[in-house]
Amino acid sequence: MSNIPSDDVRAEVKKFWDFLSRKLKSQFAEMYVSSASVFAADARRMEPARLMLVRRERELLGPASFVATKLGSIDVQALGADLAIASYPFHLSITRTRANGKRYQSEVPHGRATQVFQRDEKGVLRIIHEHMSSAEPVSTKELPATDPPKRV
Amino acid sequence: MLSSSENMKKISSEDVSKEVHRFWAILSGNLADKLEEMYSPSAIVFTGKAKRSESAKLMAARRSRHRPGPGLSSRAEVGSIDVQIVGPDVAIAAYTYSFNTQKILGNGGKVQINTSFGRATQIFQRAEDGALRIVHEHLSAAAPPAMEKAGE
Numbered sequence: 001m002s003n004i005p006s007d008d009v010r011a012e013v014k015k016f017w018d019f020l021s022r023k024l025k026s027q028f029a030e031m032y033v034s035s036a037s038v039f040a041a042d043a044r045r046m047e048p049a050r051l052m053l054v055r056r057e058r059e060l061l062g063p064a065s066f067v068a069t070k071l072g073s074i075d076v077q078a079l080g081a082d083l084a085i086a087s088y089p090f091h092l093s094i095t096r097t098r099a100n101g102k103r104y105q106s107e108v109p110h111g112r113a114t115q116v117f118q119r120d121e122k123g124v125l126r127i128i129h130e131h132m133s134s135a136e137p138v139s140t141k142e143l144p145a146t147d148p149p150k151r152v
Numbered sequence: 153m154l155s156s157s158e159n160m161k162k163i164s165s166e167d168v169s170k171e172v173h174r175f176w177a178i179l180s181g182n183l184a185d186k187l188e189e190m191y192s193p194s195a196i197v198f199t200g201k202a203k204r205s206e207s208a209k210l211m212a213a214r215r216s217r218h219r220p221g222p223g224l225s226s227r228a229e230v231g232s233i234d235v236q237i238v239g240p241d242v243a244i245a246a247y248t249y250s251f252n253t254q255k256i257l258g259n260g261g262k263v264q265i266n267t268s269f270g271r272a273t274q275i276f277q278r279a280e281d282g283a284l285r286i287v288h289e290h291l292s293a294a295a296p297p298a299m300e301k302a303g304e
Contacts, residue, residue, distance in 0.1 A: 037234060037236070037246055039246065039271045039273065039290075039292070042294065043271075043294060044248065044269045044271075044294040044295075045248060045271075046234060046246050046247075046248070046271070072204070075196055075205060077194070077196060077287060077288060079239070079242050079275075079277060079287065080239060080242070082239070083238055083239055083242060085196075085275060085287070085288045087196055087198065087205050087288065087290070088205075089203060089204050089205075110203045112198045112202075112203075112204075112205070112290070112292070114198065114273055114288065114290040116238070116244060116275065118238060128236065128238060128244070129236065129244050129246065129273065131198075131246070131271070131273040131290040131292070133198070133271070133290065133292030133293075134292075135201050135202060135203045136201070137296055
């Protein structure tokens with residue numbers, strides 16, 4: 001069997017960020033297999049994707065939150081017919097709402113992503129492992145309660 | 153020399169964990185094996201403060217030059233290693249680590265660099281010669297490394 005085409009993987013990466021920025025919760029959650037593991041950019045430990053999804057839903061997918069991304073060049077390493085690694089830099093601007101209701105705006109100018117995709121039994125590429133990080137400390141500021149989400 | 157059936161043996165979590173510990177033993181200067189040989193020739197890595205991914209070959213050569221010399225010490229502690237076997241010849245190792253190393257500055261002073269909240273993803277693939285090699289690596293830290301003056 002031939003390797004996964006690189007363009008298929010790049011299309012999935014673009015879908016991932018599109019779903020996140022358009023707050024399409026169920027489509028975004030569907031990108032991960034239920035057993036996926038994730039290193040979030042600011043987390044000290046790895047966590048199951050299902051926990052990360054609950055947090056991202058609360059912080060990033062609510063009405064007062066905002067996500068914008070610019071992706072760099074996406075490297076794809078195909079490891080067979082069913083498995084591929086995508087790695088790329090990204091610039092992320094986010095406005096997130098914490099559990100206490102406070103809103104924060106963060107800039108991640110030098111984000112780095114590794115996402116491992118595997119085809120499921122229906123042939124759909126889904127994330128089985130993700131590692132996000134920032135090459136530089138992330139700058140975050142608290143927003144006044146009345147500020148609308150920042151558009152960039 | 154391994155027989156072809158040994159070459160084709162499936163990856164186990166123990167094999168992967170052993171390779172992870174070998175990686176850190178080399179990096180700490182406790183094992184004289186060559187770091188370059190742990191990577192596939194086409195491996196891609198995200199390390200330290202690098203804003204983009206790079207060829208593992210380049211990075212391994214750089215790390216080898218910076219391995220602790222006489223009078224310098226390095227110590228790595230690896231947390232629990234989560235191994236996902238994702239195919240007959242591919243496995244993902246994800247874990248946290250701390251790494252304390254010493255460096256000599258341009259002015260001759262010695263500094264201690266402590267990375268307390270390191271996070272690692274290393275994807276291993278069994279090569280044709282039967283060896284497990286890293287095809288992708290993403291090392292990051294949840295907090296910037298702390299630097300302090302070390303003894304003369």
